[in-house]
Amino acid sequence: MKFILHLKTAAKKIRLNPAKPFDLIFGAALAVLLFPAPAQAYLDPGTGNIFIYVIGTLLAAALYTLKSFGYGLLRLLRPGSAPRANKNKFDELVIFSEGKAYWPTFKPIVEALLDRGQAFRYLSLDIEDPGLTLENPLIKNRYIGNGGAAFAKVGAVRARLLLSTTPNIGTPGYPIPRPKHVACLAHVCHGVGGIDTYHKHSVDSCDAVILMSECFEPAIRKLERLRNLPAKELPGLGLPYFDELKKKADKIKARSEASAKPVILIAPSWGAKGCLALAAEKLIPELLAAGYEVILRPHPQSRQNEAELLAAIDDAFGAHDNFKMDLAIDGTESLSKADLMISDKSGVRFDFAFLYEKPVLTIYSPLPGDDYEAADLGGAWEDEASARLGPVAAADELADIKPLVEQALSLGPADMSEFRESCLRNFGHSGQAIAQWLIEKCRCLAEPPKAAPKSGG
């Protein structure tokens, strides 16, 4: 017995997972004793590891089941035990998330709903979704898997209102059908702009689209007329993901110090349409030669797909005093330090302009093909918006970057805040506005339809 205790102590020192019931030496010996034939037929390291894992798993499962039974029985026998929660309260509102990438959009809404005492379900396709970690009696959060079975679960949802950032629900050919037992399918935008950069028919099946502001309403009405679709509800309630970003930006703005020379942040998209190669070839050398401080913040995907190019950039410019490559997960530091951003179609331009009220020089490229709603709308809002952020130039028009940079730097915070106020509502508190709308909408949907008045005479 003492020997086993010593072994267990030794095993703990090697930092084993405390959730596993057996230490590795004891478990391995058991594996050999219980499975002599397969143990002697052992082929490779992976197979042997599995046997130890199996023993531990069976014991943990048995213990868990016994405890569940035991505690359940105690609860029944205890006098005055708490009544079961009303399950129907979760049938009103469902939020569907594709994954952790959309948590910045849903987090402010979820928090506001919980503050207001509204019960709801939260369904996610991503096991790493932070929304699944919440423990609150008002939220019934579930990981529903991914793939065909998960899409079918979404299609089978029964609720008064289903809220999602996923476009194309119900679009023919898309794997997620429009749920038949949902009275109102609501789409909430998760990026700056309207639906002109969405693929065609993305929101045709929706009953409501929560927009940045009422400015984007005419585009959807135009598509409804063109396609003979019923009128949707189009509340202009803002973009919830700005709520968290604004809190971070406000904190860091209070701390940041002014730099001696203008700081230019280059934030390209990734892939062939991004301006990373242009940055390396032209932007960085010219900006450094002009005496600016330059920060390059590549897209996270570039770190995998364009690693060689990034290494070449680091090799060429890394030693320069005024150059820095920012690979941090959180770009708040670089965004707050910069005086100007240079980017292509990336949505980070609007984050920069709206949160830090600083200008952007856009490297223009048109939307490829006719697959986007912009083709039916006769243009994308983003093309006009880019001009409000600062100068716009095509890649082949960048003969001399310095005049464009000077032009951009002449724009002040007032220009950016004016533009922001013209196209974005509830800046910094959109989550609360959306939560309130959801609650009122659910209440509305719960009321029986009013009977039509009888005609007199």
Next chain:
Amino acid sequence: MLSWLYLIFIYPLELFYQGLYQFFHAFTGSYGWGLICLSVVSTLIYTPLKDLAAKIQDRERAIQAVLGPQLKALKAQSQGAERHERMKNLYRRYAYHPIYGLRSMLGVMLQVPFLIAAYNMLASYDRLAGQAFGPISDLSRPDALLLGLNFLPILMTLFNIGALYTTKSFTTREHLQGLLIAALFLILLYTAPAALLVYWTANNALLLLVNLKSKITPRASGRKSPRLEAALAEFKNRQGEI
């Protein structure tokens, strides 16, 4: 019950392996080279099963990576019935039950019949008596190549350890477990017939080769155009002049 399981799942595979081995012996004219060929074919057969097992394990590992910290936190914060209730809710949120850990066993369940069949067939194959292969004088007996000590179990263990440390995504715990199991089987198979050890060593050597190949294959990482390369080189030169 076990004999029924043997008759349904193992015995047909034993016959298959026996037939295959006899074919390879006829083809190569050597029981030793026949073992090597049998090992190659076995590896080709259960590599897809092994890949399936690895995918299932990876999925399970991903779930554990998410559940682990949350379980740790709730165990630190609560006790007794409250802890159990929170644990139940946690598992419910992720559509998980501790028994689901057995999903990782699926890959092994697919492989184990092949492993047992090969072992049984070779251990009872009486034609190996007196058959030599290279420096091994009798494939049906331990090799005794190292001044009376058996060399093949040691070689098998070395390949085992090489395969262990070149297997993708194994944690420190899994490495330690693998080392322990390698040591245990060195003891278990030390006095096994040389034929079994030739077969097993060949299997592990192939696994090691597969692992090394996946490490050496380069990944694509973006293209540089000649114009870009020239621009970067020019900038570097200008910096050098300054």
